[in-house]
Every structure is written in C-alpha cells, then in structure tokens.
Amino acid sequence: MGRFDPETRRPGLTRVGVPGARTRRVVSGLVVALGLLNIMLALVRQPIISFGRIHNRVPIEAVDGARYLLLAAAVALLSSSTGLLHGKRHAWMVAALATLASLMAHPFKRVDYLGVAAAGFVLAALITTVGQFPARSDPARARRGLLWLALGELGVLAYGFAGLYLLDSQFRESPSFAEAVENALRLLFVVPATTIEPASRHGTWFIHSARLLASGMLVAGIWQLLRPVLHRTGPGRLERLRVRGLLDQYATTSVAYFHLLDDKTYFFASSGEAFIGYRMVGATAVALGEPIGEQFARKLVVREFAEFCDLNGWAFCFHQVTEAGATELREAGLSAMKIGEEAVVPVTNLSLSGKSFKHIRNTVNRLGKEGYWCERLPRPIPEETLAELEALSGSWLADGGHRERGFTLGQFSYDYLNETYVHVVRSPGGRIEAFANVIPPFQSKEGNFDLMRRRPDAEDGVMDFLFVHLIEHFRAEGMDGLNLGLAPLANLEGGGLVTHALRLLYNRGSRFFHYEGLHAYKEKWQPRWEPRYLVYRSELQLPQLALAVARAGETEGSLSWPWTDLAARLLPWRR
Structure with missing residues (x-):
C-alpha cells in the first residue's frame, strides 16, 4: 500500500x-x-x-x-x-x-x-x-432518551390530571374533567394554570411538584439523548490476522503481544499500514502503548483515531507509551506524563559473580544442589501438566489477594498457555513449583514473559532461580535483554500538581501498594530503566482517564462494580 x-x-x-x-x-x-x-x-x-x-x-x-x-x-x-x-x-x-x-x-x-x-x-x-x-450520540441511548421523555411526560400528565381532579378540596374551585385535562397539559409544559388556584399548602405543593417532575423528565431525556456512543462490537478473526501481521513486521514494545487479547478493539489507519489497539471503558478509549505500524501511517492513524473518538463523544489516552512513542504523539499535539519505568536486564554480559549478586548466586547454587531444575515445556502441553499448572495458578490467586487481570496482562487458560512457551521450576520430586510463560518478542531484541506464578509453599528463591534460567535462555536465543515489566510511579519527573500527587503516593503509599518494594526487587538485577508515559490531550480529562486506565485492567465482572476495591482501581499503572 x-x-x-x-x-x-x-x-x-x-x-x-x-x-x-x-x-x-x-x-x-x-x-x-x-x-x-x-x-x-x-x-x-x-x-x-x-x-x-x-x-x-x-x-x-x-x-x-x-x-x-x-x-x-x-x-x-x-x-x-x-x-x-x-x-x-x-x-x-x-x-x-x-x-x-x-x-x-x-x-x-x-x-x-x-x-x-x-x-x-x-x-x-x-x-x-x-x-x-x-x-x-449513541442511537440506542437516543431512542431510549426519547422513550424516557415520552413515557415520563405521559406519566407527569397522568399525575397532574389525577391530582387536579381528585384533590379538588385543595383548590378554590373544583375543576371539571375537561378543566383538569387542560390544566394538566399546562403543568406538563410548565405554563401557568388558568382556572386552578390552590387553596392550601398541599395544593400549592402539588402544582410545584408537577412542574418539577416535568422539568426532571426533560433533563433525563436530554441526558440520555446526548450520551456517548457505546462500543458494542469486538474484533473478528480477520482483524486479528491483520494485527498479527503488523505486529510481526513492526512491533518492538513489551506490551505489543497483548494487542492480541480478547479485550482489545482495533482502529486501522486508512492506509492499512498501522493500527491502534484499545479498550473501551465507559466513554473512554484506553489505547495500549503507541500506534504500531509504518512510520507515516502511525502519524496518520493518531489523527484519524482522535477524530473517530471525537465523533463518538469519547475521551482517549495512550497507556504505557515508550519514550520514542511519546515523542511522536507529542508531535501530534498531545501531552505526555511519565507514569513509571520499565526494567530491562542486559543479558549479553550479565554475570552473577561479584558482591552485588551474592544473594542470588547463593540461592541458585543452593536450589541446584538440592535437585531443583528448570525446563521449557513442549507444545502442546500435556493435559496432566496443564492441570498441574492450573492448580498452581489457583493456589497463587487464592494466596495474598491476587486476581486475574487484563489489558497489559494475560489470564490463565489452557489455550493461552499453548500459544506461548511455558518455563517451569521443578522440585527434586518433579513437582512444578513455579512457572512463567514467554511471549513473542516480534521485532524486539528483549525477551519478555507474562504470567509469573509460584506455589505459596514453594522453597524461598524459586523465582530468582527461574529468572536466572530465563536470562540464560534469552542469551542463548540471541536476545539483548530480559524485560521485567513496569515499576509504577518510579522516578517521576517534572512538577505540577498531578506529578507531585503521584510522587507523594509513591513515597507514602508503599505500605499499601508496595511500589518501592517492587522497584527494589527489580533493581537488584541491575537493569537499565526506560521511562513509560500516559499520553493524553487535556489535563482536565486526567481524573477520567486515570479511572479508565485503572478499570481497563479489570475483568468484565469487576468493571460492573466501579466502587469495589476502589483504592486499587485508583492506581492505574500496576502491571
């Protein structure tokens, strides 16, 4: 093209x-x-x-x-x-x-x-x-708004007629049937009654209540009429094949593979050479990373996507954008805010010798001597092994309040594991103690994994043991690095109220969210740190965007309960 x-x-x-x-x-x-x-x-x-x-x-x-x-x-x-x-x-x-x-x-x-x-x-x-x-406006909601308005006003008309006709003792003159109908219509259209004059406080209250109800129904109808367009369709098989082709040709980011998850919808450039993968959360389109594709098509798709969102009445943002991606999006007139850093362990020349790696080295040597070993499972994974992995995953989820997430993470399923290569740590008796599934790097020179789970009763150090195995595996595969994922809110830059608030959350909120602990664990591998950004159009939208990003990682069941686990949801950058 x-x-x-x-x-x-x-x-x-x-x-x-x-x-x-x-x-x-x-x-x-x-x-x-x-x-x-x-x-x-x-x-x-x-x-x-x-x-x-x-x-x-x-x-x-x-x-x-x-x-x-x-x-x-x-x-x-x-x-x-x-x-x-x-x-x-x-x-x-x-x-x-x-x-x-x-x-x-x-x-x-x-x-x-x-x-x-x-x-x-x-x-x-x-x-x-x-x-x-x-x-x-959303056609279904617009029709609902008109229906609300029609039925609501009919209800107010019936309310006005019944009150005027049956509460005749509350008015100076008892209205006839025709007068009650006429004045109910006047109340409906919020104009003064001609023959009805209240004779009591209750009669006055009734007149005011009918007018308030009529005005309320007008507001409700307009509100539904103007609601944003709802997104109702998911991607088809052919769209996923188009995305897979673009990923194979152009993708270099650590989150690229997650565009293939079922929670994504795709917007393609009119040239067909770039796309944006996003998830709708209410009236906000949360895009995963930057656009992927040919350079000129990436610039085109940003403008077309922004227009598409505007025409549907949606806000939009790009989450976990690389520094290069943020530069391109800034050139399109958008703003970028740093939300953390991604840790990449350089595997080519990494050695566990030296004082800084003493603890890891001792752990690996101890487990190796005790008979622990790692392997990459064959594909397809045998059914009995999948069942064992499922039991391990279930125990990990039940321990410590873990839960399945989405958007920037996959979820455990037999099909998903069979699409990737699963690396496991086995005990001397052969039991699987921990596992991680390696996802395709596409054009990146960094190895990457998604699910990383261990048994709650596993020996201390099994995850370090697995990481060392992955480092050696990626080195053998000719990779330059091992991506350890995002450290949220780490080393935030600049000033401004929002940045100061996030920095305060990082410094004071570790008791609840373990941000410093997560950063410290990744830091012990002596990685290089790469900034990641949230890209948006207007600072006035940041509260709406932050909540949308937080909810984008939740499962469908969680999305229907926006106030459940609110503290965790207000922290949108956990991976």
Whole structure:
C-alpha cells in the first residue's frame, strides 16, 4: 500500500481530532450564559431593558406563561452545554430549539429587549457554527432518551390530571374533567394554570411538584439523548490476522503481544499500514502503548483515531507509551506524563559473580544442589501438566489477594498457555513449583514473559532461580535483554500538581501498594530503566482517564462494580 502524508491527508483537521474545539467552548459558554439569563429574567418582575411602556400592554397571563417557558428553556440550555463541548449534533439541536423558545418568550415577558437581543445573538451563533457539531450520540441511548421523555411526560400528565381532579378540596374551585385535562397539559409544559388556584399548602405543593417532575423528565431525556456512543462490537478473526501481521513486521514494545487479547478493539489507519489497539471503558478509549505500524501511517492513524473518538463523544489516552512513542504523539499535539519505568536486564554480559549478586548466586547454587531444575515445556502441553499448572495458578490467586487481570496482562487458560512457551521450576520430586510463560518478542531484541506464578509453599528463591534460567535462555536465543515489566510511579519527573500527587503516593503509599518494594526487587538485577508515559490531550480529562486506565485492567465482572476495591482501581499503572 502507498504511504500517506498525515500533514496533508485532511487539511480541515486540527493537529488531532475534529477542529473547532475553541469555537465549541465559546458557543457552550454562550448557551450557559443565556440559560442563566433566562432564569434571572424570569424571576424579575419588570423588564431590565424595554421600549417605552409597551411592556405594560402585555396581558398578565402571557407574562406568566413566558416566565415558565423561559425556565423550561433554561433547563434545556444548561442540560445541553456539556454535549456542545463535545461537539454533539443532538446537543446543538436541543440548544437551538431552546434558544428559539427563549426568543419567542422574551417579547411576551413584557418585551424585555435584553433577553431578545441575547437569544437572537446566541441563535445566530448556533446557526453559523452548526458545522462544528458533528459528533454522534449513541442511537440506542437516543431512542431510549426519547422513550424516557415520552413515557415520563405521559406519566407527569397522568399525575397532574389525577391530582387536579381528585384533590379538588385543595383548590378554590373544583375543576371539571375537561378543566383538569387542560390544566394538566399546562403543568406538563410548565405554563401557568388558568382556572386552578390552590387553596392550601398541599395544593400549592402539588402544582410545584408537577412542574418539577416535568422539568426532571426533560433533563433525563436530554441526558440520555446526548450520551456517548457505546462500543458494542469486538474484533473478528480477520482483524486479528491483520494485527498479527503488523505486529510481526513492526512491533518492538513489551506490551505489543497483548494487542492480541480478547479485550482489545482495533482502529486501522486508512492506509492499512498501522493500527491502534484499545479498550473501551465507559466513554473512554484506553489505547495500549503507541500506534504500531509504518512510520507515516502511525502519524496518520493518531489523527484519524482522535477524530473517530471525537465523533463518538469519547475521551482517549495512550497507556504505557515508550519514550520514542511519546515523542511522536507529542508531535501530534498531545501531552505526555511519565507514569513509571520499565526494567530491562542486559543479558549479553550479565554475570552473577561479584558482591552485588551474592544473594542470588547463593540461592541458585543452593536450589541446584538440592535437585531443583528448570525446563521449557513442549507444545502442546500435556493435559496432566496443564492441570498441574492450573492448580498452581489457583493456589497463587487464592494466596495474598491476587486476581486475574487484563489489558497489559494475560489470564490463565489452557489455550493461552499453548500459544506461548511455558518455563517451569521443578522440585527434586518433579513437582512444578513455579512457572512463567514467554511471549513473542516480534521485532524486539528483549525477551519478555507474562504470567509469573509460584506455589505459596514453594522453597524461598524459586523465582530468582527461574529468572536466572530465563536470562540464560534469552542469551542463548540471541536476545539483548530480559524485560521485567513496569515499576509504577518510579522516578517521576517534572512538577505540577498531578506529578507531585503521584510522587507523594509513591513515597507514602508503599505500605499499601508496595511500589518501592517492587522497584527494589527489580533493581537488584541491575537493569537499565526506560521511562513509560500516559499520553493524553487535556489535563482536565486526567481524573477520567486515570479511572479508565485503572478499570481497563479489570475483568468484565469487576468493571460492573466501579466502587469495589476502589483504592486499587485508583492506581492505574500496576502491571
């Protein structure tokens, strides 16, 4: 396939995403201002700016009706403001209708020219910027919103009619059936009743409750109408084959293999030569690492992915990005924040001689003398061996509060282990004491593993014994290093409130999350440390992105309970 120049592919785009973010912020601010102005002008008795005494000629019934219409329009305007920020087309439609209603109501509210001028200006702004609001709403949620609105308003109508007709003792005159229907409709549309005057506090409360219910149903309907698009489809077999081909040709990062897990969805560049693997968490697309593919296609896919997310009303971020990847993404106009460092043990010239490796050397020698040994299991793994590995994994999960995770980690299954090479430590009697599965490096010169589990009652030092075996294995395979994975929050750089908070969490939170202990364990292998980043578009989105990254690693069952184990979920960079 031919190469595409990302700087000229779509001249209408900003550096990333749908253009016009500043325009949308201005329009959203104008809509909020008009909503607040509507509320203020509905509350004041006389117009702030009027022409002569024309306002005195407007019937009092029209004035009251206009006040209620302004309040209803204000509710719709304020409810649509967030959707306008995200470029929602449905939000634009709601705001335009509410602004038009305001423009119609202000003349009847004793000809308040301040309101007329403001509504006219906002309506003109909405009309001239309609092209800046292309984002879709979720079709199912939009239909649900309309259904909520219709059924809710019917319920309010029934509530209003029943109250007016049955609570006749609470009003000065008992309404007839027709009068109850007429005034229930007036309450539904938040306009004043004409023939119903409450004679008690309960009657007054009922009138107010009907109007509040009608306004609440309007807000609920608009909220559903403007919800982000839900992601409902997973990748098919052909998409995975395309991804595998790109990984074989271009992938160099330690997390590349995890793009093939079932929890990923793929977005391909229009050239077909690069892709982004991501997981949807609510309305946030969490991408794994940087884009993978041909250099020019990587730049193209970032812009196309940002536009895709904008059109769906999604936030997005890239998690565990390498330094080279962060540089490319910064060039696209994104921001990067360091979230930790990855440890890579140089295996070519590593020797266990010397004082610094004395403890590891003694452990390996002791276990070797006791008859412990390592091997790489054949593929396919025999059924009885898989059953033994499953029992070991189950005991490891049950010990110490471990749990299966995803996104940057695989999960135990027979199929998954048979896709990789499993290395085990066996006791003198042949029992498997610990195992790790080695995943493909693709174009990387670093060996990498995923699951690393041991029996709770295994001899001390079996994991060090296994690591030494892996170092020797990767050296024999011609690899340059052994990747030990991420040390979260290690050696954070720069200032800023967020970085200071994460640094404080690292320094003070080790009692609960063992960050310093994890870093110290990896440090004893004398690795080189490579920075990893979270790449994002706006700092205002960081709380949403942090929670999404934390939840991306959880299983589907965990995702349905966002407040379970909240402390662990708020730490998104554990591997």
